[in-house]
Amino acid sequence: xxxxxxxxxxxxxxxxxxxxxxxxxxxxxxxxxxxxxxxxxxxxxxxxxxxxxxxxxxxxxxxxxxxxxxxxxxxxxxxxxxxxxxxxxxxxxxxxxxxxxxxxxxxxxxxxxxxxxxxxxxxxxxxxxxxxxxxxxxxxxxxxxxxxxxxxxxxxxxxxxxxxxxxxxxxxxxxxxxxxxxxxxxxxxxxxxxxxxxxxxxxxxxxxxxxxxxxxxxxxxxxxxxxxxxxxxxxxxxxxxxxxxxxxx
Numbered sequence: 001x002x003x004x005x006x007x008x009x010x011x012x013x014x015x016x017x018x019x020x021x022x023x024x025x026x027x028x029x030x031x032x033x034x035x036x037x038x039x040x041x042x043x044x045x046x047x048x049x050x051x052x053x054x055x056x057x058x059x060x061x062x063x064x065x066x067x068x069x070x071x072x073x074x075x076x077x078x079x080x081x082x083x084x085x086x087x088x089x090x091x092x093x094x095x096x097x098x099x100x101x102x103x104x105x106x107x108x109x110x111x112x113x114x115x116x117x118x119x120x121x122x123x124x125x126x127x128x129x130x131x132x133x134x135x136x137x138x139x140x141x142x143x144x145x146x147x148x149x150x151x152x153x154x155x156x157x158x159x160x161x162x163x164x165x166x167x168x169x170x171x172x173x174x175x176x177x178x179x180x181x182x183x184x185x186x187x188x189x190x191x192x193x194x195x196x197x198x199x200x201x202x203x204x205x206x207x208x209x210x211x212x213x214x215x216x217x218x219x220x221x222x223x224x225x226x227x228x229x230x231x232x233x234x235x236x237x238x239x240x241x242x243x244x245x246x247x248x249x
Contacts (some may be wrong), residue, residue, distance in 0.1 A: 019228030092160035134249040148181030170242040188218035
């Protein structure tokens with residue numbers, strides 16, 4: 001029964017891919033960017049061991065959106081979830097349906113780069129994630145800890161964190177927030193600050209794990225300069241928005 005269902009879903013997928021290839025438009029959900037981990041076969045084992053990857057429509061986390069991602073989605077077509085949604089519920093609305101297939105098909109053929117040098121692989125392709133700020137954030141008057149012009153990304157889709165158009169808090173477990181900054185008078189990213197929400201890692205700070213990297217030249221690898229306790233005092237000022245200063249626009 002499950003195999004028969006997958007077959008007709010795959011036929012539907014073919015039609016979706018063809019329709020998406022005829023237009024540059026993406027479905028409404030495509031404004032959200034996000035992450036995922038999985039493999040076509042040994043599903044549970046890979047989910048348990050693999051790091052968070054991005055974006056969410058790359059269901060098996062191999063940095064290319066292809067037929068294997070569509071097959072994974074189709075294999076779970078019709079399933080519903082009450083708690084944290086797995087990767088094949090691409091828009092994280094609690095059910096695997098045509099909207100998830102459309103999201104994957106809308107990004108079919110896309111590939112994603114490695115992480116910046118010196119930074120672990122779980123933020124690979126972060127610039128394809130959902131950007132929280134609508135426009136680049138200029139340096140704060142008088143200076144700020146992340147001095148420069150900034151963008152902030154999260155590995156979630158818009159529908160998961162703002163289901164009715166209004167952002168909800170706290171962020172789900174597994175969320176990764178990345179802030180990049182281009183320093184004044186420079187033309188390359190000189191700072192990357194990362195917040196990873198890991199269940200039970202630090203309940204006193206909503207389970208966020210903080211780390212910050214910098215570099216002085218475009219051809220240098222990033223180096224870690226701060227983590228956790230160094231960041232807590234500042235981010236306590238954003239406790240009302242789950243320790244993240246930038247909210248979804």
